[in-house]
Amino acid sequence: MANGEFRKDAAEEVSRQRSIQRQVDKADADRGNGSSDDAMQAGAREYPVPPFPKQHQPKPGDEAALDPAPMYDAPYYLGSKKLEGKVALITGGDSGIGRSVAVLFAREGADVAIVYLSEDDDAEETRLAVVDEGRRCLLIAGDVTEADFCRQAVDKVVGEFGKLDVLVNNAAFQYHASDLGDLTEEHFDTTLKTNLYGYFHMAKAAVDHMQPGSAIVNTGSITGIDGSKELIDYSMTKGGIHAFTKALSSNLLPRGIRVNAVAPGPVWTPLNPSERPPEQVEQFGAGTKMKRPAQPEEIAPAYVFFASSHCSSYITGEILPIIGGY
Numbered sequence: 001m002a003n004g005e006f007r008k009d010a011a012e013e014v015s016r017q018r019s020i021q022r023q024v025d026k027a028d029a030d031r032g033n034g035s036s037d038d039a040m041q042a043g044a045r046e047y048p049v050p051p052f053p054k055q056h057q058p059k060p061g062d063e064a065a066l067d068p069a070p071m072y073d074a075p076y077y078l079g080s081k082k083l084e085g086k087v088a089l090i091t092g093g094d095s096g097i098g099r100s101v102a103v104l105f106a107r108e109g110a111d112v113a114i115v116y117l118s119e120d121d122d123a124e125e126t127r128l129a130v131v132d133e134g135r136r137c138l139l140i141a142g143d144v145t146e147a148d149f150c151r152q153a154v155d156k157v158v159g160e161f162g163k164l165d166v167l168v169n170n171a172a173f174q175y176h177a178s179d180l181g182d183l184t185e186e187h188f189d190t191t192l193k194t195n196l197y198g199y200f201h202m203a204k205a206a207v208d209h210m211q212p213g214s215a216i217v218n219t220g221s222i223t224g225i226d227g228s229k230e231l232i233d234y235s236m237t238k239g240g241i242h243a244f245t246k247a248l249s250s251n252l253l254p255r256g257i258r259v260n261a262v263a264p265g266p267v268w269t270p271l272n273p274s275e276r277p278p279e280q281v282e283q284f285g286a287g288t289k290m291k292r293p294a295q296p297e298e299i300a301p302a303y304v305f306f307a308s309s310h311c312s313s314y315i316t317g318e319i320l321p322i323i324g325g326y
Contacts, residue, residue: 040291049286052284054279060118060274063095063269087163089166094123113160136161147204151205165214176231177233187233195234199244211256215308224239265285293324
């Protein structure tokens with residue numbers, strides 16, 4: 001081939017490459033400079049994105065006062081009897097992830113008991129939502145850090161419904177401390193007793209009533225995997241919950257009880273406006289890959305998956321991160 005022909009072929013290749021360049025550049029210009037920063041919407045409906053109204057709540061937080069209201073009812077989620085005839089106990093079930101889990105469990109055919117600390121109005125809202133799904137709901141107020149209360153709560157559930165098939169350990173305490181020196185012993189103890197003792201006490205009380213095929217689902221956190229510099233104590237407990245999940249799953253294998261954990265990233269619940277200053281709440285979840293926090297109804301189906309032997313009979317000791325993309 002003559003040298004001139006090589007040059008002709010090269011010129012044609014350059015022309016093709018520049019044509020492709022012009023097409024892509026035009027597409028970029030048509031799309032606009034800001035589009036790459038848009039929050040990802042991949043669900044059946046559109047979810048709120050930051051910035052949110054600046055707000056702060058006293059502990060333990062009030063879902064009814066949260067703006068925008070968390071989306072928990074999953075109107076496009078269709079039940080298919082995955083938990084038909086089951087009885088579930090959910091700690092921290094009055095609001096946030098716990099409320100959405102209660103609704104989906106009921107939609108799948110389960111009766112539900114809710115353990116909560118003191119938020120009577122939120123708990124009643126959850127009860128009504130469960131009843132709207134055609135299932136029964138028992139409300140139990142108390143402190144999961146107390147072993148006696150946990151035993152009494154389980155006894156109430158078994159007395160009311162006759163059995164217990166699913167335990168969801170979800171109650172949590174979280175409050176930031178920007179400096180290690182600001183983390184008092186009282187603060188540290190409150191976090192550990194709620195997040196670790198509470199899970200231990202509830203599991204210990206529940207397993208004696210569980211039959212083969214039952215399930216425990218624990219709420220972990222991405223902080224238990226990656227850590228968080230301002231949530232040292234909380235990160236410790238969530239990492240502990242992940243280890244507890246794995247160890248307990250092995251311990252309960254001979255009894256046919258599966259134990260798994262869901263580890264969410266940022267989720268729009270009362271936990272966060274009662275934990276962060278208003279200017280941080282305004283941008284809550286903006287740092288995720290999807291550039292927004294999850295809504296409770298986006299997390300709750302994972303609990304159905306782990307609770308239902310139809311879905312996960314061969315799965316135990318697993319930690320499922322749901323964090324909007326790595």
